[in-house]
Amino acid sequence: MAMMWEMLNLGSTMGTLMLVYTVCKQFLPRQLQLYFEKYFKKIVSFIYPYVEITFDEFTGERLKRSEAYSAIRTYLGDKSSASAKRLKANVVKDSQSVVLTMDYNEEVTDEFEGVKVWWSAKRTLPSTQRISWYPDDDEKRSYKLTVHKRHRELITQSYVSHVMKEGKEIATKNRQRKLFSNNPSQNWYGYRRSKWSNVAFEHPATFDTLAMDAKLKEEIKNDLIKFSTAKDYYARIGKAWKRGYLLYGPPGTGKSSMIAAMANLLDYDVYDLELTAVKENAELRRLLLDTSSKSIVVIEDIDCSVDLTGQREKKKTEKGGNDEEQSDPITKKVKEDEKKENKVTLSGLLNCIDGLWSSCGGERIIVFTTNYVEKLDPALIRRGRMDKHIELSYCCFDAFKVFAKNYLEIDSHSLFAEIETLLGETKMTPADVAENLMPKSDYDEVETCLKRLIEALKEAREKAEDEARLMAEKEEEEVKQKPEKEQCVKEVKENGVTVSH
Ligand SMILES: Nc1ncnc2c1ncn2[C@@H]1O[C@H](COP(=O)(O)OP(=O)(O)OP(=O)(O)O)[C@@H](O)[C@H]1O
Ligand SMILES: [Mg+2]
Missing domain, CATH: 3.40.50.300 (P-loop containing nucleotide triphosphate hydrolases)
Known part of the structure; x- marks a missing residue:
């Protein structure tokens, strides 16, 4: 009997049975319909001694993807690649390999401890047409496992966990990391x-x-x-x-x-x-x-x-803070809105x-x-x-050596000593060092790249020195002006004169 069922396509056989059921129901007199329905299930279970287990894609009010569904999909992808006629392909692992999954309405057979089982992939589309931004919202996908009822225990207790375990192992092997x-x-x-x-x-x-x-x-x-x-x-x-x-x-x-x-x-x-x-x-x-x-x-x-400075900001406000900012209604509103957002x-x-x-x-x-x-x-x-x-700070000599090895494929060079000194004297980010070191054309020699970096480092050093000089001059000026300012404030206090700037 089982052999006969194996030879027939299970899906289409059930389809035929359902057709007979619908036709009979339509043409039988009303009184007989009740009897027919009552005994139909018994007849089906007698002719069709199989158990069907469905694994839906989503569980828990459709919010969580079922782990079992994913594992089964991977497992069957592996199994069906040899036998199924219609497969779907996904590229994984840095575009180096392709993972196949069973297409909808495709059926595959599997064997476990000498017991044959049948798998099919199903997709149910929404019965009514409706306009939606999300056309796939009501699409339901599932896998159906069919097995002879005398093997029910073996399948539910051992086979399903075997499929889950294997599926997860295959998934780990083919895992494409995600961002x-x-x-x-x-x-x-x-x-x-x-x-x-x-x-x-x-x-x-x-x-x-x-x-x-x-x-x-x-x-x-x-x-x-x-x-x-x-x-x-x-x-x-x-x-x-x-x-x-x-x-x-x-x-x-x-x-x-x-x-x-x-x-x-x-x-x-x-x-x-x-x-x-x-x-x-x-x-x-x-x-x-x-x-x-x-x-x-x-x-x-x-x-x-x-707002990680929240506490400090609060303290500042408590003390009075910036009066101008507080009294300005527009700034206040923007801040309130920002907080709400x-x-x-x-x-x-x-x-x-x-x-x-x-x-x-x-x-x-x-x-x-x-x-x-x-x-x-x-x-x-x-x-x-x-x-x-x-x-992570400015580029040191160790970091430069990594760039030299990766970008120019060198471990040492006569210009390294000069670069080491310059790196000690100025601050340049690794991003800038990398940019200067990168060959700009096929004809750029190692020496050209190193010299370009030396020039950039010298320029950066000069710029930093100029800035330091300017800062020092500014500070000196401020120190000079301090006694004059203090004197001015003292006079204002003593004479009560209002000074407008
Ligand atoms: N330490 C480094 N080693 C190798 N490459 C680096 C290093 N630092 C910077 N780069 C190069 O500079 C570019 C910018 O680096 P990255 O984005 O990692 O910096 P970041 O510290 O995250 O900067 P930001 O603070 O602006 O986000 C990268 O593309 C990388 O190529
Ligand atoms: Mg960054």
């Missing part, structure tokens, strides 16, 4: 819309291409590797498996490049959290809860994203970091970057929240 960015909250709701949008993460920066002090680089690499393998350690000491990094330094010193290098080293996804698009603390919490493990959550330019507060952010990490899955790194570390509230960057503070 996520948060969507504004008005796009969060409805079928298949989500809090984060993503693209493939393909940043080429690694710790080998990162130009910085060699010792510090090694220390950071070791710290990251230790963290990623310390699951048991964190469990033993009773701490959530997370680590916070604060990267600070002037623009163009490699903060963003370091985040990319971290993600590439650990094979983590990156969640680039734009705080200015988050309306309130509750939204921030939901966003963070929707991140996956093995990920780096990044908040760039943290000093610009949230962005209600993420420092305490909200702190609660999210601590609350999130201690309450849900681990293996997450949070990175803050800033150009002005002194502006940040100490509560935000205290150890335990931001465990490691890393200063």
Whole structure:
């Protein structure tokens, strides 16, 4: 019997049965219809001794994508690539490989411990046509597993977990890392819309291409590797498996490049959290809860994203602050509106970091970057929240050597000594050093590039010296004018004369 069912297409057989059912129901007299319906199920289960299990794409009021569905899709993609006639292809892993998935209404057979099962992919489109900005909103997708009822136990107890496990393993093997960015909250709701949008993460920066002090680089690499393998350690000491990094330094010193290098080293996804698009603390919490493990959550330019100087501002206002600013109604209104627009507060952010990490899955790194570390509230960057503070600064000789090796493929040169001296005398960001060192045409020789950098360093040194001279002159002038000013103020006080400027 089973052989016969195998030879027939299960889907079309059921289709035929349903057709018979509909036709009979229409043409049978009313009295007989009731009997027919009553016995139809029994007849079907007798002729069709199979169990069907459906795995829908979405669970929990369609807000969460089902893990089982994803795992089955990957598993069947692998299985069906040899037998199915219609497949869908997705390019993964830096465009190097293609992953196939079963197309809709396609069926594949699988075997488990000698038992045959049938899988089919289904898509249900909305029954009524309607105009919508989101045409796919009502589309439902699922996989259907069909198996003989005498194998029900084996399939539900062992086969399904086998499929899940294999599917997850294949997914890990083909994993294309992603860069996520948060969507504004008005796009969060409805079928298949989500809090984060993503693209493939393909940043080429690694710790080998990162130009910085060699010792510090090694220390950071070791710290990251230790963290990623310390699951048991964190469990033993009773701490959530997370680590916070604060990267600070002037623009163009490699903060963003370091985040990319971290993600590439650990094979983590990156969640680039734009705080200015988050309306309130509750939204921030939901966003963070929707991140996956093995990920780096990044908040760039943290000093610009949230009013971290709130407490100090408040104190200033209490003392009287800037009278002009306070009395100006337009400035006041703009400030009020700004506050309404962005209600993420420092305490909200702190609660999210601590609350999130201690309450849900681990293996997450949070990175803050800033150009002005002194502006940040100490509560935000205290150890335990931001465990490691890393200063990325102007280009040192170690960093230059990395650039020379990567950009010009040299380890030493007679001009290196001069460059070392100049780097010690002036401040140039790694971004500027890289730009000067990069060959500008196919005919640019190594020496040309090094000499261009030397010229740029000399220019920067002269500019810095000029600026220092000007500053010194200005200070001298101020010192000279001080006694005169003091005398003037004294006279005004004594004589009660109003001086207008
Ligand atoms: N330490 C570095 N090592 C290698 N490349 C660097 C380094 N610093 C800067 N660069 C180069 O300069 C460019 C700018 O660097 P990056 O974006 O990482 O700087 P940043 O510190 O994040 O700057 P900002 O504060 O403006 O965001 C990068 O494309 C990179 O090629
Ligand atoms: Mg940056």
